[in-house]
Amino acid sequence: GQQVMQIPQYQHVQEGEDFTTYCNSSTTLSNIQWYKQRPGGHPVFLIQLVKSGEVKKQKRLTFQFGEAKKNSSLHITATQTTDVGTYFCAGQEMRGSARQLTFGSGTQLTVLP
Amino acid sequence: GAVVSQHPSRVICKSGTSVKIECRSLDFQATTMFWYRQFPKQSLMLMATSNEGSKATYEQGVEKDKFLINHASLTLSTLTVTSAHPEDSSFYICSANPVSSYEQYFGPGTRLTVT
Numbered sequence: 001g002q003q004v005m006q007i008p009q010y011q012h013v014q015e016g017e018d019f020t021t022y023c024n025s026s027t028t029l030s031n032i033q034w035y036k037q038r039p040g041g042h043p044v045f046l047i048q049l050v051k052s053g054e055v056k057k058q059k060r061l062t063f064q065f066g067e068a069k070k071n072s073s074l075h076i077t078a079t080q081t082t083d084v085g086t087y088f089c090a091g092q093e094m095r096g097s098a099r100q101l102t103f104g105s106g107t108q109l110t111v112l113p
Numbered sequence: 114g115a116v117v118s119q120h121p122s123r124v125i126c127k128s129g130t131s132v133k134i135e136c137r138s139l140d141f142q143a144t145t146m147f148w149y150r151q152f153p154k155q156s157l158m159l160m161a162t163s164n165e166g167s168k169a170t171y172e173q174g175v176e177k178d179k180f181l182i183n184h185a186s187l188t189l190s191t192l193t194v195t196s197a198h199p200e201d202s203s204f205y206i207c208s209a210n211p212v213s214s215y216e217q218y219f220g221p222g223t224r225l226t227v228t
Contacts, residue, residue, distance in 0.1 A: 001173070031215060042206055042219045043157065088156060092215065099210060100147065101217060103157045 006104030119220030136207030
């Protein structure tokens with residue numbers, strides 16, 4: 001079955017430093033999504049990438065989808081304490097009519113003030 | 114945006130009892146809902162896909178007789194953990210996506226503790 005790997009598992013940065021998390025799928029994806037989960041909370045949708053080589057930006061967050069649609073990255077510029085949380089990538093494939101997500105293992109980001 | 118609710122948010126039960134968790138899409142219809150399980154500091158593991166009006170599709174290794182799923186309407190799916198054991202203690206999260214959207218909206222989750 002599909003596997004989605006994500007690195008690093010943990011990242012501690014000083015406030016103001018940059019942060020990147022990487023995601024690799026064992027299979028070609030129809031699209032990839034990114035979610036953020038705050039401690040004690042539930043995953044919240046950040047963005048979806050569909051096209052090969054797509055790059056999207058949300059303020060200080062930059063998302064990339066690889067040319068082969070098997071890898072993706074999330075880069076945060078100048079981290080802030082509000083960026084703390086676990087970032088998950090999730091690859092989506094179609095099984096019949098259902099849109100199932102396979103989550104990566106997540107990267108837990110700690111931002112030190 | 115779309116809202117998904119889950120009830121209860123926390124439940125503590127004794128070993129051997131059954132617990133029902135409800136997942137509702139509040140402002141959209143969902144023919145499909147998903148049930149995940151998350152252990153502390155781990156990722157979300159898809160347990161099953163709940164299909165309105167038909168049987169759920171379970172992921173490999175998930176016991177369908179232990180985790181009963183019912184999707185009786187376009188806005189409600191339930192997960193019943195039967196004969197719960199301490200190893201079933203976990204964070205259970207449901208999600209749903211509107212028909213025209215790829216985005217999955219997650220419920221707030223249910224923390225189950227089996228004593």
